[in-house]
Amino acid sequence: MGDVMKPQRDNAALISGKRQGYVPLGDAARLAKGRLHEVTGDGTNAFALSIAAQIKGAVVWIKSFRSGEQLCPQGLSRLCDPARFIFIRTVNRLESLWxxxxxxxxxxxxxxxxxxxxxxxxxESRRLQIAAEATGALCLGLITGAINSSAAHTRWQCESVCDAEYQALWRLTKAKDGQRGQWRVKLPNRLGGDYAARLVSVVSQSAA
Known part of the structure; x- marks a missing residue:
């Protein structure tokens, strides 16, 4: 791998995030609340669950009936309390966005x-962004196909990795607040009811 990608100072985020706050990811990485964030790659679910675990309250998870896969409550419990989730199944894309x-x-x-x-x-992304700003909610768009030009605040490429210590690699490919970088991520097992407020125990800078 090449040189380490060092996150830049996110001065714009420090100003705009005062009212809504952030979800800290560790090692200078964070997600602004009241914003839309797009996530791609085969590790989208783990990323979303990691973020949801650090936000108090209900988690609304929306997906189409046309998607054959469903989240398993037993699987969720490894990363987050499944009792917090509200699952909504929709007929099509327009209904999901609505x-x-x-x-x-x-x-x-x-x-x-x-x-x-x-x-x-x-x-579509502007409508989601405006709705998120109205309440300070954090919106995660998990994308399996093509990426469009959008108003998303950040975009993440999240991949699962075969490593004894780290289970994921998160790369920030777009950020309106100036953040840059990629991080190796260690996701602890929260089985047994230990749903800590800070799920991601280790997020370290990784070489590019």
Missing amino acids: AAEQALRMPGAPCVVVELQNGPDLK
């Missing part, structure tokens, strides 16, 4: 996850 926008506007839904085959376009 459900996400409505959920983001509810005060009782501080974290909304929406699974999409293709990423939201500029108009």
